[in-house]
Amino acid sequence: MTVDFLIDWFAAMGDFPVIAFLLAVIISGIPIFLIMALNAIVAVYVERKVSAFMMDRIGPMGQGPGLHAGKWGLLQTAADAVKLLVKEDTVPETSDKFLFKMAPYIIFIGAFMGMAAVPFSSVLQVADFNVGVFYIIAVGSIGVIGIVMAGWASNNKWSLYGAMRSAAQIISYEIPAGLSIIVPIMMAGTMNLQLLIQSQSGTVWGILPNWIIFNNPFTFIAFFIFFISAVAETNRTPFDIPEAESELVAGWMTEYSGFRWALFFLSEYANMFVVSGLAVAGFLGGWQSPIPGMFDSAGWELFWFMGKLILLIFVMMWFRWTFPRLRVDQLMHVCWKVFIPIAMFNIFGVGIWKLIFG
């Protein structure tokens, strides 16, 4: 169900192009928002439980409704969300109030726009662009503007540190991420996410599904570079230096509270969702079944896509609760001196591989 489909559908009903366009966009925007909210609620709960089990705890628990947090703490995130919404919304006296209030929305818009191009299945995709890969990479970097705005407008030294670290980090890690995502584009010869996924049907090496990650050694390396860079782009541990709790208190989010802070939270989990979605579409065969030729009806497509995506998000959480944090210069070292050369070499290698075997 794409926006184009809705526009065509409205156009068939009458000749009001502007209204039809707006209606289509709003109708398709609502599910994105719902997915984002649902994603955050579920992911926060899962993160609490995953971290708890990794730390030998039990995490949020409750005995039924009422003041407790539901059975197994299932209502914990709902309670958190309510708490955040009714919290006092403070704006520091000395802050740049306009920018301070704008920043959460900009970050949110960046994450929201990315969600629009995630291909849930061969039919479930809000906007099917011919440059889908490029689009996700592009809107993904809108967030950094919001982060710098938030850090600057807070008029707080910790926030400023966090914002500057974040800007440096996100911009740097976009390069290896971008260079690695070129590999699937080269393999499939398209930037359209649906065509990219369709090109990954069948098998390779006899038994493995024909996903780009399994295609050749260079694509295999490219996937890991892309995934690690994606973790860095979403500011997750071990790359969470912009909000480094033990150093910068809360980094660029220090002065935020209540709903605005909730938007940051929502955006962080939406970003994880989007970059994992791109990794799944680009390298892991998108909605293709891992057993080629079986379980590939429309329902299974959604299942496989979400399954792979949740696996990647779980790996991100696993990282977070296992690794310590890198230092700023070490982070930059990894990016510029390790990932970028390897990623460039990968492009070269894939080109040669395609020339010889493709």
Add this chain to the structure above:
Amino acid sequence: MTSAEIKAVLEHQFPAAMVENEDLTEKQVELKGNQWLEIATFIKNDPDLSFDQLECITGYDTGEDGPLQTRYNLHSMEHRHKIEVVISHNRENPNVASIEQLWRIGDWFERETYDMFGIVYEGHRDLRRILCPDDWEGWPLRKDYEGQETYHGIVVQKMKEEEGWE
């Protein structure tokens, strides 16, 4: 070396600096304050003494009429011997040379003793109060210390003499 041998070395090198004090134990030696920096440099650098660790500086008030004292516990990592040096200061104008550049920990120990007893360490590069607030009045560990009536508008509660702590 034992304390007696260390004392003998000091007496040999600085005969004018020694002070007889019967209240002290055999591990302690009282010196005059005027030569202290010179003595300290000697006992730190002399290869036989080589007191490279300043364990502790204790401020001490001998009583409302007596002098104030600074007590230095010195220890040698190399020879594993130790000595306690006592220096008395007169109550009105307590001052002595600072040894913070010889033993770097002397910096904070002297600040602490200054904070509590008001003993001025001359030559200390940053002699400020360390534990009490900068605007605290008086020297709390002196025996004649009278607490402030109010501090920034807060009335300071006094311990009642007759009730005491028993």
Add this chain to the structure above:
Amino acid sequence: MGIVQGDQMILNIGPQHPSTHGVLRLEVRTDGEIVSEIKPHLGYLHRCFEKHSENVTYEQVIPFTDRCDYLASMNSNFGYVVAMEELMEIKVPERVDYIRIIMGELNRIASHLLALGVYGLDIGAFTPFLYMFRDRERILDMFELTCGARLLYNYMWVGGVSHDLPKDFEKICIGFLDYFEPQIKEYNNLLTYNKIFIERTADVGVIPADVAVSYGVTGPNLRGSGVKWDVRKDEPYSIYDRFEFDIPVGEGQFGTLGDCFDRYWVRMLEISQSVKILRQALKDIPDGNVHQALPKKIRPPKGSVYRRTESPRGDLGYYIVSDGTPVPYRVKMRSPAFTALSCLDEVSRGWMISDVIAILGSLDIVLGEIDR
């Protein structure tokens, strides 16, 4: 701090900050991320320990020592009672000595576990912290069993201990040690040999041995710099000379000698040594009385004593002056964390803000003891 010029900026770390381990304010002059000067401001937790001591009786000082180093209260008690017994020239029953050493070493393990776990937290690893807390909890349970308190024990008294060991304590303690020893390996796998952890700590914040001695840095911090000095071995008190244990020193295996990793690693090794001492003590502990016959009100003879003992943070010294009355004339505590913190400025210059947090964590300071 003087005039701030050019790109420099003054940053206040604390008094409320996640990584200052208490209420400490660091006034940091930075150029971007690079730190050029640190001025620690102490005293936010000053509770007038020394002034209080001059107004209460000798026994009543012991609860105050608990509150100084609240992470190793047993060792704080231990230092005070050892100094008092030296001043009064009394000998305690043998069983008391053993009980004190068992408690002191258990508390050393607990304190080191907290130090290591929190250090992981400072570096950004959350999980080891909770693993170590899980095991520390068992030690606190044993303390609760013994004296009813979990944090501030007031357990060691002059001439004895407040309660005898509970029934089956030996069995419970050995059970704990059997459970605990394999856990050390788990900590190492989880945190110590993590590449990122090593990157963050090795070569960072090097304290050369001569600087460490000059700053009066003691305990695991000094041993991390390669100086083999341990009061338990070199100036034995209580009955530490009866036990066989090693003094681990830093080796600089991943970087320079005296870096943050060495200080961390020495603590990790010391835990095993404490386990070793505990096993010996639990094997040999004799039966007997746990109180020395003393008058209700202690009146030590006139005189003074300076005695240092090995607390988990280093040389914990007590300077006690008695004038023959039941009230101390002067009690001074030489706090190991105080001296360790004093070298922070020199060690941190030229490092980044993240490293300052790493260095501060590696020094394992307790503000209650610094401010007293």
